[in-house]
Amino acid sequence: MTIEEKAGQVLLPFYTGNQVEAHAATIERLHLAGSIIMGDNVPRDAQGNVDVAGMGAINRRLAQAAAADGDPWPGMIGVDQEGGMVARLGPPLTEWPAPMSYGAAGSEPLTREAAQGLAGELVPLGFNVDFAPDTDVTMGPMDPTIGARSMSADPALAAAHGVAFSQGMLAAGVLPAVKHFPGHGSVTADSHHSMPTQPAAVEELRGRDWKPFQAAIDAGTPMVMTGHIAVPALEPGVPASLSAPTYAALRGLGFKGVAVTDALNMGAVTKQYPNGTAAVMALVAGADLLLMPADVAQAHAAIVGAVKSGSLPAARLDEAVLRVATMMTWQGRRGTPPGVPAGGAAPVSARVSAAAVTVVSGPCAGPLVPGAVRVAGGRPGDRQRFEAAAARAGLALGSGPVVNLIGFGGRPGGGDIEVALDAPWALQASPAPVRLALYGRTDAAFDALVAVLAGKAPAPGNLPAAVGTLPPGTGCP
The missing domain is CATH 3.20.20.300 (Glycoside hydrolase, family 3, N-terminal domain)
Known part of the structure; x- marks a missing residue:
């Protein structure tokens, strides 16, 4: 050459x-x-x-x-x-x-x-x-x-x-x-x-x-x-x-x-x-x-x-x-494997989010909200995705506890339930009785979140990083 x-x-x-x-x-x-x-x-x-x-x-x-x-x-x-x-x-x-x-x-x-x-x-x-x-x-x-x-x-x-x-x-x-x-x-x-x-x-x-x-x-x-x-x-x-x-x-x-x-x-x-x-x-x-x-x-x-x-x-x-x-x-x-059609891996992405949802504080079993919920915080698209996931799960919107979404660089907003969509340490200053870490803002991530809120699925994840005084590994047994 x-x-x-x-x-x-x-x-x-x-x-x-x-x-x-x-x-x-x-x-x-x-x-x-x-x-x-x-x-x-x-x-x-x-x-x-x-x-x-x-x-x-x-x-x-x-x-x-x-x-x-x-x-x-x-x-x-x-x-x-x-x-x-x-x-x-x-x-x-x-x-x-x-x-x-x-x-x-x-x-x-x-x-x-x-x-x-x-x-x-x-x-x-x-x-x-x-x-x-x-x-x-x-x-x-x-x-x-x-x-x-x-x-x-x-x-x-x-x-x-x-x-x-x-x-x-x-x-x-x-x-x-x-x-x-x-x-x-x-x-x-x-x-x-x-x-x-x-x-x-x-x-x-x-x-x-x-x-x-x-x-x-x-x-x-x-x-x-x-x-x-x-x-x-x-x-x-x-x-x-x-x-x-x-x-x-x-x-x-x-x-x-x-x-x-x-x-x-x-x-x-x-x-x-x-x-x-x-x-x-x-x-x-x-x-x-x-x-x-x-x-x-x-x-x-x-x-x-x-x-x-x-x-x-x-x-x-x-x-x-x-x-x-x-x-x-x-x-x-x-050689080149055949690959996967666009969107073909969506079920795997959904399983990742369902396996990652973490209860940072709050109960580990049962519904975290009644049949209705309100949403605040995050970006407009985050709230829209949450509302769509809630509708798919049969949760009514407009009354009930406030779920506050915290995005990248965001701060707790005083909701009844605080949810970190990105890194979980955003939750450390929150006084909310229920705090969840989601690590994502995909449709499947919001479906996983709503399933936990409605008591239809467990939150099996564990913190991969400390949140204030809570050490890595914190989560539901």
Whole structure:
């Protein structure tokens, strides 16, 4: 391969809007590894739902462009589809609750089945990479970024369910990428906007944040994503994604697969490293795949120039390309399973939510409301979904106890029953006698909630993170 071809194979770009042909031409011209699909690239029908046929056609065109050089491995067509708040693709694909549901439900087979269903719906659309699962260990209310994207505040639980989720994705034919090493759940800033600092010592990280990554590596994960987090114990002032000691630490855990950066167009990187410098720094440090550089042509030119000048050793670029090519060759040889039609995994999503509902305080048996209920809080769509679920369950609306819904970043609102739709620690300041954690806002999640309120179903979930003085594991026996 030429230097230009090698430089392209370590870049996975994004594009804006519906500029598919222009993007395909860029992929061919720069020999790029493929593409990631973001929310503004998703074609939609008149009702605002995903145009499944249109999405498939776009992905086939981009895969064709990635294959234009005749390489014997398939191009990458990736997406961020974790479930919960991070989902680029909505209906008619199955909607999934927040990943914290898996920690609350506590069933690794169910987590594996859910991931296989989620990934199985991506396969018919042409996706072969999903930048999930998030295996960060959340530290609770001080965590502004990950929250319910984390499966648990317990490192062992996050590790077990992260492995199960990855195994389910692989079984469906989609490559997972565990993220965000060295751990984004225990920092107090959002790397989309600025660079967080992780003050912990390496031994503390090894005993907490790194446990899910170690488990994933031991299970053979093909890809690990590094985050834009400064870790003074490794290299002060430098994002982990651009830090040689960080990649050395990752390899020190036994990882032999592809190290991919978090999106290089995020504020933590662009404010400090403009004009393609981040791409070269990441490769020199030990990254193998560079996700979403702010300007892919600029990044490509910077890599080619750095090899020619000697500031990026040719052997380091070769190592990165070889890892990417090896992973995608393996992916190609695995074949493509048939996948699942859009919406086909909905029953599994419903089972996840039903298994995750948690009684944080209040009775564990019997109806929690009489035959009627009122709803407050949340977003308008949350209230509409609750009302629709109540109607399906035969609960009247407009009188009775007030069920207050607390969404992401929300606060208790003084209802008779408080329900956290996202991370459960929003409930810690609530004086309500009955507090429930739902970890989702899908139709199926609201059906699970209403079934518990009406006394038609138990709430079998356990807290995957502390809520005030209530420890993880709190829930009904």
